[in-house]
Amino acid sequence: MRAAIERVEARIEAACQRSGRNRNTVKLVAVSKTFPVETVAKAYAAGLRIFGENRPQELKNKVLALPDDIEWHFIGHLQTNKIKYVAGKAQLIHSVDSMHLAQALSAFAQSRDIKPEVLVQVNTSAEASKHGFGPDEAAERFLEINELPGLQVKGLMTMAPFTDDETSVRAAFRKLRAIQSAILQQAPRALCAELSMGMSGDFEIAIEEGSTIIRVGTALFGSRGR
């Protein structure tokens, strides 16, 4: 575990150096989905404090079983009937991918007097299997979601296409950054500082393209069974 963390850290630092960025401008979310509580406990003992999960029930169980000073992030598709397992538990919900979910989350948050931090997910690769708003509507939807009273919108999230072709991966990350610029041009006072992009296979490219949050599973924990 410690060796894997050190390897990932070295990769992050190298990418930061190449792109003239400070290491502390990139947040590492350790994606612990599908791994048991014991694995997360080991990563915690090795110093990691931010973990990402993509299933509501699994998040709920891990929150109960693990130390209180862990910052949990929710990175998966969220159905409205599972909001109660996630809102108030996850420090950041990366995956607001429909107006229906955004509205339901905001209403739930208001009923509980909480204000969850969220990112708006964009499908930058146009892969049908991926969730998120299309690039052409993303800025407009972001600004609508930004008006909802129950949410604190912090930025954007995307997944690059699953390919070894660096050019199309980089293009997806650039597209997210361009959407951020479009949002800030239309609404200079909007808060859209966070760009959640980059996974085990592509986080260096994401850092070079301005990512502020990388979501890394396999490179830390090994491959997942499912």
Ligand SMILES: *Cc1c(COP(=O)(O)O)cnc(C)c1O
């Ligand atoms: C699983 C997952 C990751 C981590 O992927 P790895 O390739 O294992 O690093 C990142 N982001 C999302 C949204 C995921 O579902």
